[in-house]
Amino acid sequence: MFIFTLTIIILVFLLDLTLSILNYKNRNQPIPANVADVYDKKEYKKWLDYTMEIFKNSILTKSVNTIVLIAFLTFGIFPKLATLSESLSKDRIIQTLIFFGLYIFISFILNIGFNLYKTFNIEERYGFNKTTVKTFITDKLKSALLLILLGGPLIYLILFLFLKLGVVSLFYTWFILISILLLVNILYTRVFIKLFNKLTPLPQGELYDATQKLARELGYEIKTIAIMDASKRSSRLNAFFSGFGKFKSIILFDTLVEKCTTDQIISVLAHEIGHSKNKDVLRNFIVSSLQMAIYLFLLSFFLLSSEFALAFGFDSIHLGFAFILFGILLEPIGIVLNIPLSAISRKAEYKADKIAKVTGYKDALISSLKILGKENFTNLTPHPLVVKLTYTHPPVTQRIEALNKD
Numbered sequence: 001m002f003i004f005t006l007t008i009i010i011l012v013f014l015l016d017l018t019l020s021i022l023n024y025k026n027r028n029q030p031i032p033a034n035v036a037d038v039y040d041k042k043e044y045k046k047w048l049d050y051t052m053e054i055f056k057n058s059i060l061t062k063s064v065n066t067i068v069l070i071a072f073l074t075f076g077i078f079p080k081l082a083t084l085s086e087s088l089s090k091d092r093i094i095q096t097l098i099f100f101g102l103y104i105f106i107s108f109i110l111n112i113g114f115n116l117y118k119t120f121n122i123e124e125r126y127g128f129n130k131t132t133v134k135t136f137i138t139d140k141l142k143s144a145l146l147l148i149l150l151g152g153p154l155i156y157l158i159l160f161l162f163l164k165l166g167v168v169s170l171f172y173t174w175f176i177l178i179s180i181l182l183l184v185n186i187l188y189t190r191v192f193i194k195l196f197n198k199l200t201p202l203p204q205g206e207l208y209d210a211t212q213k214l215a216r217e218l219g220y221e222i223k224t225i226a227i228m229d230a231s232k233r234s235s236r237l238n239a240f241f242s243g244f245g246k247f248k249s250i251i252l253f254d255t256l257v258e259k260c261t262t263d264q265i266i267s268v269l270a271h272e273i274g275h276s277k278n279k280d281v282l283r284n285f286i287v288s289s290l291q292m293a294i295y296l297f298l299l300s301f302f303l304l305s306s307e308f309a310l311a312f313g314f315d316s317i318h319l320g321f322a323f324i325l326f327g328i329l330l331e332p333i334g335i336v337l338n339i340p341l342s343a344i345s346r347k348a349e350y351k352a353d354k355i356a357k358v359t360g361y362k363d364a365l366i367s368s369l370k371i372l373g374k375e376n377f378t379n380l381t382p383h384p385l386v387v388k389l390t391y392t393h394p395p396v397t398q399r400i401e402a403l404n405k406d
Contacts, residue, residue: 001311005329006070012331013066017059019386024055026383032397034404035380038373047377050126057122061114068110069328076313078103078321085320092319093159097152099320104147123234126377131233139233142195154180159319162303170296177296178289185285188242189224189249199226199251207257210266217359220273224249231255237375241272241281248276259375264368267361274355280348287341294337295330302326338389345392350402362403369396 027048031038039047072078085098119136123129131139157176161169184192193199202208202225215222223246230238230253237256243249250272257265275281302308302322309317312325356365373380373396382395394402 001308002073005073005308005311005325008329008332009066009070009073012335013062015335016062019383019389020055020059020062022383023379023386024051026381026386027051027379029381031380034400035370035373035397038370038378038380038396043374046126050122050377051379053122054118057114057118061111064114065107065110073312078318078324079313082314082318082321092163093156096159096318096320097155099318100155100323103320103324128235128377129233130231130235135233139196146195162319167300167304170300174289174293174296177292181285181288181292185243185281186247189226189251190247193228193251197232198229200229201226202252207262207265210262211269214266214270214273214359218270218273218277218355220277222250222273223247225252225269226250227252227254227257229254231258235375237372239268239272241275243281255375256372260368260371261364263361263364264371267356267365267368270356270359270361271352271365274352275348277355278348278351280352283344283348287344291337298330298333299323299326302329335389342390342392343388346394349393349399353399353403357403366400366403369399372396 031044081099081102082095085095085102088098089095116136119129119131120133154176158169158173161172165172189199202211211222211225214220226249228251230236235255237253237259239250239252239256241248241250250269252265252268256268260268299322302325303317303319306317308325309315309321312321314321353365356362372378378396380395380397382391387395393399
């Protein structure tokens with residue numbers, strides 16, 4: 001099991017590295033004609049430089065994380081963390097939570113330097129970063145607090161049920177996770193986003209009137225359209241749709257509102273409404289529920305088998321290590337599952353684009369895609385294999401090509 005696990009880790013790393021290199025080398029391919037006007041010569045040179053720096057930082061981050069993980073597994077660091085957690089509590093579940101906390105803290109320390117360098121050096125120099133050190137630290141603290149307040153009790157409940165009921169508990173765990181997923185979809189814009197960003201209702205005016213006109217044309221009742229202060233952290237542009245039923249929301253980045261015309265913003269709104277009309281959020285919810293069922297079924301093998309634990313220096317099954325090892329060995333399965341799921345997601349983007357097209361905003365959407373591409377430093381020549389394996393959205397050139405088809 002030891003050799004098997006290390007082999008999986010190395011193979012996943014090599015695949016990730018190969019895809020990164022393929023995408024990086026493909027940057028010098030001729031730019032497709034339909035997006036040739038996205039960057040001028042100076043901007044494209046800047047994009048090439050940015051791509052090179054992001055590539056190097058990403059490779060270094062992945063390499064260090066992989067080496068450290070292999071070292072942890074090889075030199076028995078996980079059993080040592082378990083011993084430390086056991087010395088701090090006699091309750092098995094609390095011990096497991098401490099074990100998780102130690103592992104997460106080590107991972108945070110390991111990656112914080114790379115995050116700081118990327119945010120305050122690379123992103124800063126290329127004009128993307130707008131966050132301050134104070135906001136950066138506050139975000140990290142809020143994220144940690146959320147993890148403790150929400151993740152801690154959830155893991156405690158899952159472990160409690162497993163210790164009491166055994167494998168049968170995984171059915172109840174699945175139901176709990178589905179309920180939480182549903183709750184997150186409902187509360188995402190109402191609670192979670194507001195912990196980090198300010199949402200302002202779209203004010204009365206030309207853009208507001210245009211959104212109401214679009215809603216009437218599409219027969220769509222808009223519950224919430226809000227502008228998010230994304231410029232507080234980044235200059236990147238975006239918009240997204242979340243929730244379903246009475247809890248549907250469309251969020252526009254303030255950077256999008258600032259950089260795009262009314263028609264361009266409406267074309268993006270038409271695209272987002274397209275996701276709602278096509279019930280993409282509901283589909284994602286169902287797919288995620290099925291994924292969780294598959295993953296919980298696989299998790300049962302790690303929670304019940306002592307072979308993996310014994311191979312890495314434990315005397316018996318350790319629940320915390322079982323979860324971590326499960327996450328490690330799940331990656332190849334995740335890669336395989338991601339291929340059809342990404343293809344479905346890309347198809348959904350085309351269908352949402354079509355909504356904007358049939359409502360008369362084809363040209364506006366094309367121009368907005370180009371602005372988004374330029375402002376977000378989009379890769380105009382991604383490698384086809386990388387697109388097939390990892391892209392949830394089609395490349396800009398393919399979306400424009402689809403929009404221009406009769």
